[in-house]
Amino acid sequence: MSSIFYKTIAELSAMLAAGETTSVEITQAVIDRTAAVDDKVKAFLSTDADDALAQAKASDERRAAGKAIGPLDGIPVGIKDTLAVKDQPLRCASKMLENYVSPFDATCIVKLREAGAVIWGRLNMDEFAMGSSTENSAYQTTGNPWNLETIPGGSSGGSAAAMAAGEAIATLGTDTGGSIRQPAALCGVVGMKPTYGLISRYGLVAFASSLDQVGPFARTVEDAALLMEAMLGKDPLDSTSIAPQGETNYAEALKEKKGPWRLGVPREFFGEGIDPEVKANIEQAIDWYKRQGCEIVDISLPHSELAVPVYYIVATAEASSNLARFDGVRYSHRSEEAKDALTLFTKSRGEGFGDEVKRRIILGTYVLSSGYYDAYYLRAQKVRRLILGDFENAFEQCDAILTPTSPTPAFKQGERSDDPLAMYLSDIYTISVNLAGLPAISIPSGFTESGLPIGLQVIGKAFGEAEMFAVANAFEQGHNYAQQTPTL
Amino acid sequence: MEYEAVIGLEIHVQVKTRTKMFTAAPYEYGAPPNTLTDAVVLGLPGTLPVLNHTAIEKCAKLGLMLGCEIAEVCKWDRKNYFYPDSPKNYQLTQNEEPLCIGGKVEIELPGPSRNVEGEHRWVQLNRIHLEEDPGKLTHEAFETVIDFNRAGVPLAEIVTEPDMSSSTEAVAFLNCLRNMIIYAGISDCDMEKGQMRCDANVSLRPVGSEKLGTRTEMKNLNSISNVKAAIEYEIERQAEILDDGGKIIQETRRWDVDTASSFSLRSKEEAHDYRYFPDPDLMPVQMDRARVAELEAELPERPLDKQRRYQTDLDLPFTITSVLCVNRELSEFFEEALKTHNAPKQIANYITNDLLRELSEASEHGESALSVGECKLTPEHIGTLAKIIDEGVISKQIGKEVFTEMFKTGDMPDAIVEKKGLKQSNDTSEIEALCREAIAGNAKAVGQYKDGNEKALNALKGPVMKATKGKANPGMLDQLLKKLIDEGE
Known part of the structure; x- marks a missing residue:
């Protein structure tokens, strides 16, 4: 039997219901595990054990009074440092917000609290979610629990590593171009990015507003489904949030939806740049589905090679504007050398932001400049529609799309730090999904010879989460990768 | 250039x-x-x-x-x-x-x-x-x-x-x-x-x-x-x-x-x-x-359209419309008062002269004038006042007094007239007796009138109005005086 901190929500929820454990016991186990391993993993930027235990105690009291809420009641969920939790630091792993404490809860946090979850700690990330390795954190470098010398992926690297290391039962991340799925793949856990608008962005510190989505990390597809059910819904505080359409009892639907499915495989995703071990692994996974009776459809996403350049125009343009509010005037880092309004801005921003953030702000400022706007931003938006069109065409022939999540397994720390372009290509299979606003999930699909996890991405139709979860669940049920844990 | x-x-x-x-x-x-x-x-x-x-x-x-x-x-x-x-x-x-x-x-x-x-x-x-x-x-x-x-x-x-x-x-x-x-x-x-x-x-x-x-x-x-x-x-x-x-x-x-x-x-x-x-x-x-379309239907009449309408349909002069139409509240007050008594000129005069004057005097420390909504008068007050004047119940002169009183108390004009006994006197015999007294007492004025100076009559009206506390019907008084002087020749 696995340690309590490696159990799933479904298992723990059954144990809680049966009186075999308590939320305090689970939470304490997670706290102790974190104390034991986080010196090595460095997934958390900060923790608040007293606060977590108080929430756990409240959950146990609720249960004792016969008022347990549901499967998430009493489950500790770790939170990425870009999601606002009332009275907790909200630093986005940046010096810019070193002393900032959020006065309010993000809507997804409100909803998790309503479901009884225990909100636990602040997880490391690339500064302002910009990066694919979590090395851009201004505070610490997180190790991949499967090999601490490698990166956990990013930007939600802390959320993925904490899962792999047993430092939380579930975690939340955010995904703008792959920031949940890529680290999930690299850390051998489940990570899911919903349809754009399904979860409110209120309380998510904006990087690229038209691409950002909150999503769960979990040990199993079922757990991810349970977290999604708790968090989704139209929010009056986010105009871009949308009331869900279709089936939303995802966890229940898993038991009924058994396929077989028509599964699209985009030929463009298996060309240049893919690691041979990853390629072989994903081909095996596709073959497994075929053996289960699924129809494998050869599809084309002809504009996918444009996804990375389009992304780095749209995302940086929005970021350059979104990050303008960090100016030293109200709550962000203020330079001591500021002499007037101009140097207050320039010095504070110069000192507060790291290199990658500055690089993207400069890029975004450039593409929005008068005279360049049409050539870059406007054109990128047009290509973005073509990319969406590719998916719409593909989904006429299939129910879901299978791809690798990341072209390579976890790479060595520092290996790509000086090569932003190589780093940007880490998200080559995930970015187009954000540009099209679709849901996608990464699930563990095996290991490399050197023991690093590999992830399979299942892309669903817009609001087709139920189907997407079912396809992913089928693979998970047929394999035991979800039960494997690293040695720390 | x-x-x-x-x-x-x-x-x-x-x-x-x-x-x-x-x-x-x-x-x-x-x-x-x-x-x-x-x-x-x-x-x-x-x-x-x-x-x-x-x-x-x-x-x-x-x-x-x-x-x-x-x-x-x-x-x-x-x-x-x-x-x-x-x-x-x-x-x-x-x-x-x-x-x-x-x-x-x-x-x-x-x-x-x-x-x-x-x-x-x-x-x-x-x-x-x-x-x-x-x-x-x-x-x-x-x-x-x-x-x-x-x-x-x-x-x-x-x-x-x-x-x-x-x-x-x-x-x-x-x-x-x-x-x-x-x-x-x-x-x-x-x-x-x-x-x-x-x-x-x-x-x-x-x-x-x-x-x-x-x-x-x-x-x-x-x-x-x-x-x-x-x-x-x-x-x-x-x-x-x-x-x-x-x-x-x-x-x-x-x-x-x-x-x-x-x-x-x-x-x-x-x-x-x-x-x-x-x-x-x-x-x-x-x-x-x-x-x-609903919002369009809710739009008020534009001020200059209103001004044109007042000039054309109600025959009001620019000096009045320019005051009345710049203020929506005032013009609506005016139109509401017309519902009580349809006498545009009289009512417009009361509003643009008497009401605005009282409003400005009533403002504290003389800072800014009170608005129409802030005073005790309703359109009905002014409409009624104009009406009882037109009906001969009181004279215009008494009307001024009633106006001041109703502005102060908020009482309706007819109630003020009743309470203060301001009803115009149409008692011919009483007024005639007083006229005779006035004529007898001011030969100089009578002479001037006879020489063609109409204004001289005012000196004769004064004592009559004084004796009746202003309630003598001014038209009747005017007629009687002329008649008596002519007869006296």
């Missing part, structure tokens, strides 16, 4: 709403600094804007009032620039697809004298769009402080075409615009409170030329007299440069009230690149045509 000025105005008007443009924080003028803020107003990390639909409707109503076309869809853009009064360092505005398109405003130029109506003409508008107000900076000796109360207040920006040619036209435009906005209930347009602010674009061209000259933009015009002074100053400044063979530099200038002059803020080369792009946090607004 002789030049013709070409002037366009940009007017920012705070739209009167309970809450701000993109959040539920309330707004009112004069609250202690930074008390009307919330996480969204301050641009705290993770916050998002949510549209205030009342602001959209009010701005659409403003557009309809000013003859604009209301867009099928309007969208939000970000205007990016760094300034400490801007919490997000971008302003949400409508650059590409504004809510109101085109439009025109009828203006009334000053006449040759106060009592004579001036010429009317139309000023073309380019557009009206909505945006959010920034906070307010106050520069103190060694520091600058920021009040974010104003930040996020809905602001309608009205942009005219370069369609005016003098400061007089610009002032007339602003006055008429202001009236219409107040009429439509969009804003109180108090320039001292920053509810209405104006920038002026001015260029010169040789008289007869069609080609527009290089323009400058004048900022910080916070009163109508500033607008007038700044435009006149700018016309003169540009004319001097052109006369000296110089060239006008396209630039933004700031009006300095203290020195009554302007200085350059930034040239075209130094102008901000605002890096406009569509805001990804707000959805485009689809304007419901049925709702737009």
